[in-house]
Amino acid sequence: MTDFEGEIKKTLLRQAGDEFKANSAFSDATLLKLDAFFGEKVLNGALELLDKHGKDVVTQLEFGSRSIWVVKGASKGSTHNVLPKSGFCPCAAFRANKTFNCKHVVVAELATSMNLAVKIKVDSKENFVSKLVDCVIETS
Numbered sequence: 658m659t660d661f662e663g664e665i666k667k668t669l670l671r672q673a674g675d676e677f678k679a680n681s682a683f684s685d686a687t688l689l690k691l692d693a694f695f696g697e698k699v700l701n702g703a704l705e706l707l708d709k710h711g712k713d714v715v716t717q718l719e720f721g722s723r724s725i726w727v728v729k730g731a732s733k734g735s736t737h738n739v740l741p742k743s744g745f746c747p748c749a750a751f752r753a754n755k756t757f758n759c760k761h762v763v764v765a766e767l768a769t770s771m772n773l774a775v776k777i778k779v780d781s782k783e784n785f786v787s788k789l790v791d792c793v794i795e796t797s
């Protein structure tokens with residue numbers, strides 16, 4: 658992924674999230690745009706995760722300027738730790754694509770811009786690690 662491509666995709670997802678906050682729905686034009694940039698498989702996968710987990714789909718853990726998104730996956734108890742700044746996800750789909758495309762990154766950006774992500778701020782590296790472990794273990 659080039660930085661430029663990533664920025665365009667992030668902007669698209671944030672605009673879509675803002676639209677959803679304002680209208681409680683995505684317009685057809687927005688869905689077509691998202692489909693064109695991310696592909697049907699990734700977009701549908703992301704929307705399914707949003708549908709399935711709702712407000713619990715993403716937990717955003719923050720410690721100072723560091724943050725991580727813990728994203729719930731499709732199979733029961735699975736989670737993926739996504740890095741917000743780089744848009745990195747350790748899943749197989751992310752590794753297979755050379756671009757931003759994986760449903761976890763897409764749903765994390767969307768949920769965050771829709772104000773759906775659960776935010777947890779911690780005050781030390783130890784608490785950051787401890788909360789991260791909690792997030793991953795809780796859903797297993």
Ligand SMILES: [Zn+2]
Nearest residue numbers: 746748759761
């Ligand atoms: Zn992923």
